[in-house]
Amino acid sequence: EAGVVQSPRYKIIEKKQPVAFWCNPISGHNTLYWYLQNLGQGPELLIRYENEEAVDDSQLPKDRFSAERLKGVDSTLKIQPAELGDSAVYLCASSWSTAGTGELFFGEGSRLTVL
Amino acid sequence: AQKVTQAQTEISVVEKEDVTLDCVYETRDTTYYLFWYKQPPSGELVFLIRRNSFDEQNEISGRYSWNFQKSTSSFNFTITASQVVDSAVYFCALSGGFKTIFGAGTRLFVKA
Numbered sequence: 001e002a003g004v005v006q007s008p009r010y011k012i013i014e015k016k017q018p019v020a021f022w023c024n025p026i027s028g029h030n031t032l033y034w035y036l037q038n039l040g041q042g043p044e045l046l047i048r049y050e051n052e053e054a055v056d057d058s059q060l061p062k063d064r065f066s067a068e069r070l071k072g073v074d075s076t077l078k079i080q081p082a083e084l085g086d087s088a089v090y091l092c093a094s095s096w097s098t099a100g101t102g103e104l105f106f107g108e109g110s111r112l113t114v115l
Numbered sequence: 116a117q118k119v120t121q122a123q124t125e126i127s128v129v130e131k132e133d134v135t136l137d138c139v140y141e142t143r144d145t146t147y148y149l150f151w152y153k154q155p156p157s158g159e160l161v162f163l164i165r166r167n168s169f170d171e172q173n174e175i176s177g178r179y180s181w182n183f184q185k186s187t188s189s190f191n192f193t194i195t196a197s198q199v200v201d202s203a204v205y206f207c208a209l210s211g212g213f214k215t216i217f218g219a220g221t222r223l224f225v226k227a
Contacts, residue, residue, distance in 0.1 A: 033215075040219070040220075041219050041220070042119075042206050042208075042217030042218050042219050042220050043160070043206075043217050044217075045214060045215070045216070048213070048214070055213070056213065056214060089158070091160070093160075099213060100148070100210040100211070100213040100214060100215055101148050101167070101210065102165070103150060103162040103165050104150075104152075104160075104162065104215060105162070106152075106159055106160040106161075107159065108157070108158055108159045109158050109159070111158075
């Protein structure tokens with residue numbers, strides 16, 4: 001069974017440029033998460049989806065970040081415009097549980113460097 | 116508010132030594148779940164174990180064991196006879212009310 005797939009693995013852009021990350025969760029997992037991981041820190045939740053509905057986006061900086069999960073399967077996270085402080089790893093995870101009781105399955109992450 | 120504290124930033128041991136990674140959590144929920152994840156150098160977080168708040172039984176899986184104590188709000192992880200392949204960052208996580216939060220992680224170095 002395929003795991004969580006993310007792309008691109010690495011992205012280098014200049015500040016003020018847009019960037020997008022894509023995630024395909026494990027088949028059958030209705031819950032999808034985007035996390036931000038800064039160097040030396042634990043993952044921090046950006047947004048959680050139940051099917052196509054964003055049920056928790058309280059930590060998403062909505063002035064420059066947006067996300068969508070059309071058809072309740074794969075998801076895209078966008079940053080526009082990117083700032084130097086956005087350099088981090090963006091992790092996508094999915095779960096069989098809709099109540100936060102189950103383990104998360106993570107992708108390899110998308111490492112963003114903003115110059 | 117929920118919080119997970121991993122006070123050990125880095126631990127270095129020699130192969131075959133036993134090592135314990137500490138995790139202390141805070142929550143007001145009566146029902147919650149605790150997790151440990153491993154993040155090897157390749158970067159992908161891998162699930163190791165899940166425990167619910169009503170199950171305080173310790174668990175052993177091969178060289179790994181976990182000690183859950185509600186009285187001290189701790190969920191510690193012990194690796195017995197460590198190996199070089201155990202070198203990674205280990206995260207403790209807490210889930211209650213739909214949101215999973217992570218500690219800052221403990222980086223474990225196992226030297227040959």
